[in-house]
Amino acid sequence: MKEFMVNSEYSINFKRGLWKKNHDEYHIVENKQKNQLTQPKVTVITPVYNAEKFLRKTIESVISQTMGMENIEYILIDDGSKDASRKILLDYSNKYPTIKIVLLKYNTGTPGHPRNIGIQLAISKYICFLDADDWLEPHGLETLVKILEETGDDYVVGKTIEIQSNGSKIVGEHESYKERRSVSPYSIPNIFQHLGPRARMCRTDLLKKYQISFPKMKFAEDKQFFIDVLTFCKTISTTTATIYYLNRKDDNSLRLTNQTNIIQKTRCNLKVIRHVKSKKLDVAHEKVILNRLYEFDSISRFFNTPHFQRTKLKFIYYYLFKIVLKTTSSLNYEFSDNFIEPINGVLYELFKKKRYKDFVKLLEWNKREKVKEIIIKNELPYMVAPFLDEPLRFIPTSLYAELKEECILEDKYILHFKVYGSYVHSINEVIIRNSKNALLEYVQPITVDKEGNGKFRLDLELLEHFPPSNYSIFLRFNDYRKVNIRKLDTRTYKETFQNREYIFYQTVYSNVGLKIVKETN
Numbered sequence: 001m002k003e004f005m006v007n008s009e010y011s012i013n014f015k016r017g018l019w020k021k022n023h024d025e026y027h028i029v030e031n032k033q034k035n036q037l038t039q040p041k042v043t044v045i046t047p048v049y050n051a052e053k054f055l056r057k058t059i060e061s062v063i064s065q066t067m068g069m070e071n072i073e074y075i076l077i078d079d080g081s082k083d084a085s086r087k088i089l090l091d092y093s094n095k096y097p098t099i100k101i102v103l104l105k106y107n108t109g110t111p112g113h114p115r116n117i118g119i120q121l122a123i124s125k126y127i128c129f130l131d132a133d134d135w136l137e138p139h140g141l142e143t144l145v146k147i148l149e150e151t152g153d154d155y156v157v158g159k160t161i162e163i164q165s166n167g168s169k170i171v172g173e174h175e176s177y178k179e180r181r182s183v184s185p186y187s188i189p190n191i192f193q194h195l196g197p198r199a200r201m202c203r204t205d206l207l208k209k210y211q212i213s214f215p216k217m218k219f220a221e222d223k224q225f226f227i228d229v230l231t232f233c234k235t236i237s238t239t240t241a242t243i244y245y246l247n248r249k250d251d252n253s254l255r256l257t258n259q260t261n262i263i264q265k266t267r268c269n270l271k272v273i274r275h276v277k278s279k280k281l282d283v284a285h286e287k288v289i290l291n292r293l294y295e296f297d298s299i300s301r302f303f304n305t306p307h308f309q310r311t312k313l314k315f316i317y318y319y320l321f322k323i324v325l326k327t328t329s330s331l332n333y334e335f336s337d338n339f340i341e342p343i344n345g346v347l348y349e350l351f352k353k354k355r356y357k358d359f360v361k362l363l364e365w366n367k368r369e370k371v372k373e374i375i376i377k378n379e380l381p382y383m384v385a386p387f388l389d390e391p392l393r394f395i396p397t398s399l400y401a402e403l404k405e406e407c408i409l410e411d412k413y414i415l416h417f418k419v420y421g422s423y424v425h426s427i428n429e430v431i432i433r434n435s436k437n438a439l440l441e442y443v444q445p446i447t448v449d450k451e452g453n454g455k456f457r458l459d460l461e462l463l464e465h466f467p468p469s470n471y472s473i474f475l476r477f478n479d480y481r482k483v484n485i486r487k488l489d490t491r492t493y494k495e496t497f498q499n500r501e502y503i504f505y506q507t508v509y510s511n512v513g514l515k516i517v518k519e520t521n
Contacts, residue, residue, distance in 0.1 A: 024118065026077075026104045029090065033097040040073040040098060041145055042126040042201065045118030047077050047111040051132035052084040054247060059092050059099075061135035064196075067142035073124050074099045076132075077114035080107030088372040112214030112221035115197070119207055127204050129197035133247045140243040144201040147237050151182050157200040158243035160265035165249050165435030175199070175238055177480035182235040186285055189479050190340070192292040195226040202229055215275075220268040220297075224275055227289060231281060242439065262307070266320040269297050273327050283333070292336040298324045299344045300431075303363055318356065341385075342396040347393060361387055371510045374400050374486070379452070381420045399423045401475055402486045403512055404453075405437040406504065408495045413504060415512070417485050419475070424452045429476040432458075432514060434469055442466070446475070460497045463516065468500070470506075471514040484511035 021028040044062055062074050078086050078101065086103065093101045102117055115129060126148060126182045128135060140158070159176035162169050170176070172194030185191050195283065206212070212228045214221045230236070273293050276286065298321060302308075303383075308317055329333045339345045343366060351358040365385060371385040376398070381400035385393050399421035406415045419427060427448045434440035442463060448454040473480040492505040501521045507513040 005071040012368045025106075026102050027095055028102065029101040030123070031093055031095075031097040031099065038070060040124040041067070041071045042128060042141055043073040043075060043118070043122035043124040043204065044128055044130050044141070045077070045115055046083060046130045047114035047118075048085050048089065048132045049078060049079040049107070049111075050083045050085060050442075052080050052081075052088060054133040054135075055085055055088050058130060058132055058135050060297050061138075062130065062141075063092075063096065064138050064419075065136065065141045066139045067145065069096060069098050072098055072141065075102065075121055076100070076274075077102040077104065079104050079109075079111075079114050098352055099481070100309070104176070105132065107463060108466070110214075110216065110218050110221060112217065112225070113382075116213045116369075119204075119213065122204050125204060126201050127207065128201040130244075131197070134198065135247070136246050137242045137244070139241070140199075141201075143239060143241045144243065147181070147239060148201060148203070151235070151237055152313050153182055153235045153237050154206050155185075155200065155236040156239065158239040158241050160199040160244045160246050161242055161438055162246040162248050168438045169245055170438045171196075171198075173482075174480040176240050177476075178240040179240055180236075182237065185230045185233055185236050186288055188236075188238065189481075190292075192227060192289050193296055195223045196246075197222050197226070197244055202233075202429050204234060215271065217268045217271065219265050220272050224272045227272070227276060231279065231285070231289075262302075262317065262320065266302075266324065269293060270324065270327065271282050273324070277327070277330070287333065287338050290335060291340070293329065294324070294328070294335055295339045295341070295344050299347060300341070303347070304367070309364065309367075314356070314360070318351075321351065331501070342398070346385075346388075346395050358388060370508070376400075376420050379420055380422070397421065398473075398481070399427075399483045401483050403485050403487045405494060406512075408493050408502075411460050411495060411497050413460065413493070413495070415456040415458075415485070417454050417456070417475075419448060419452045419454060419483075422475045423481075425450075426446060426479070427454065427475050427477045430456050431474045431476055431482065432463070432471050433474065434466070434471055435468065440466060440469075443476075460495060460502055463502070464498060464500075466516060468518045470518045471513045471516070473514060486510055487512045 041239045046058065062072060065070055065072060075101070076089055078089055089101045100121065102121070104114065107371070108114065119127060126145060128144065144156050146160060157175045160171040162171045174188060174190045175194065180188070206229070210232050212225065212232065214225045273290065276289050276293065302321065303317065304317065308314065336345055336348050347359060347362060350362065362385060365387070374381050375384055375394070381397045382394040383397050385395055399419060401417050401419045404416045404418055425448065428445065430444050430446045432442040446454060446456060472484070474484060476482055487506045487510060490506050492503055495502045496519060501517040501519055503515040503517065505513055505515060
């Protein structure tokens with residue numbers, strides 16, 4: 001491909017109409033019409049590595065944004081792809097002046113470094129990230145920019161839908177459960193969980209002022225990055241609008257997380273823990289962040305894996321967990337007091353007492369027993385782990401709901417239930433959600449009296465736009481969390497309405513479920 005050299009930094013490729021700027025580490029390829037454009041409002045940053053399968057869909061989702069490409073600076077950084085990714089990138093850069101391609105001279109092996117280059121090159125007011133196999137909702141960027149413009153906040157996050165081969169689900173529901181404006185990050189329960197680079201946007205000057213960058217790690221680099229972002233944010237917003245689609249259709253063995261072993265992951269998590277401790281945050285804030293790293297990452301995610309269940313080398317996991325626990329010795333508080341899930345507290349107690357067999361049994365039991373025995377003591381619910389001795393046998397559960405009565409009357413489904421637990425008075429909604437499509441749901445406000453009694457009255461006409469399918473029924477509590485309603489009998493309640501049959505039944509997990517069936521003549 002013939003090129004004419006302008007100077008030592010730039011070259012013009014007459015065939016493609018692209019400018020190329022050379023750097024010691026990478027080449028920047030830009031459309032020569034770039035200088036004619038107005039200042040973009042937002043920069044989208046996409047690291048690319050062997051992404052030819054989905055890359056066009058990803059790029060087209062940015063091009064199709066309702067705010068218009070003239071307002072978007074799109075930086076795609078290729079990390080040494082061996083497939084057709086670079087050709088695809090150059091094709092799009094030739095067509096769109098606001099698309100900037102960065103070609104790294106050497107593979108870095110982590111998406112963090114390419115993202116850092118994107119941040120350095122960004123010239124717009126806001127930044128967001130998009131992975132090379134995911135895609136954006138058409139109005140996604142416009143929605144996030146509008147909120148930041150209206151509020152002046154540092155950061156906003158919306159809804160992410162994970163697309164699987166057999167359906168979809170909402171990721172990090174706490175982030176998008178309701179509309180919030182200009183609130184403290186610490187006021188949102190579990191905001192430091194699910195810190196992947198999706199469905200969120202922040203001010204570019206925040207990143208550059210505090211020199212926030214992705215660390216050089218193959219795992220947990222996005223976790224540390226967004227912990228830093230949130231700790232520097234004065235106020236943030238959340239929205240219920242769908243912004244981002246996370247592609248999990250294939251079991252992608254090439255995904256970097258799947259190529260990282262437990263030792264590497266633990267080393268990275270230890271770096272994040274030490275990083276957070278070095279920040280010398282307010283103790284209340286530090287507790288919130290470290291709980292995510294100790295409970296969520298070092299217990300829930302660490303031990304609840306197929307590999308731990310089947311490996312004969314469990315001692316490696318125990319050894320690594322002990323190293324993690326050593327980092328808690330300098331804390332002036334008991335870190336386990338902040339655990340959200342009581343079963344993690346029991347696991348921690350068993351581990352401290354070196355009861356490793358019971359530790360494994362409890363993990364296996366919790367995964368295997370989908371319908372656990374529940375007993376009520378002083379209006380509080382406990383799961384019964386029969387193989388443990390007291391008091392560990394009775395494991396507190398946050399909330400338990402049980403059906404008391406149900407009927408169908410005049411095309412209305414009426415359900416009476418009783419709830420037990422510490423969060424009884426935080427119940428505010430009932431949700432009917434499609435089991436395969438997370439975007440198909442009906443939400444109705446609900447109240448529970450002082451004794452924990454509640455009543456749900458559903459007009460079947462309100463579900464007329466729902467397609468025939470199976471639907472789960474939940475109670476929403478404590479801002480965003482959900483609990484099923486336990487149904488102890490197997491009776492079904494049916495009603496034919498507007499040529500469809502509505503069947504309320506006991507699911508395989510002994511919960512209340514709904515099936516809508518199209519009536520056949």
